[in-house]
Amino acid sequence: MQTERVTFLTTPDHKAALDAFAASNGMSVGHVVREATSRYVVEGDMTEDDRFKLLIHELDEALPAMHAALDAAIEGQQRLRADIDARLREAGLLDAERVA
Missing domain, CATH: 1.20.5 (Single alpha-helices involved in coiled-coils or other helix-helix interfaces)
Known part of the structure; x- marks a missing residue:
């Protein structure tokens, strides 16, 4: 699978919340963001x-x-x-x- 880098800016509090959520669920921040954006994009058509x-x-x-x-x-x-x-x-x- 070919991948591309996506960068976004967020607040320190939001980044900390992402880090904590990912760690508590045994995932990387990248995985959490990929899953969330995939659901956001797909959900409109569901x-x-x-x-x-x-x-x-x-x-x-x-x-x-x-x-x-x-x-x-x-x-x-x-x-x-x-x-x-x-x-x-x-x-x-x-x-x-x-x-x-």
């Missing part, structure tokens, strides 16, 4: 049905990462609770029979 199909596709793409993040958060909370319970038991503040 029917409502097409927009819903695009939204469903995006959700299908995003859900596995969301599920993985939630699973990781749950596992982290379970480990934290087990660690807290162990420390409370060591301090004699929790019955040894308590199940987390």
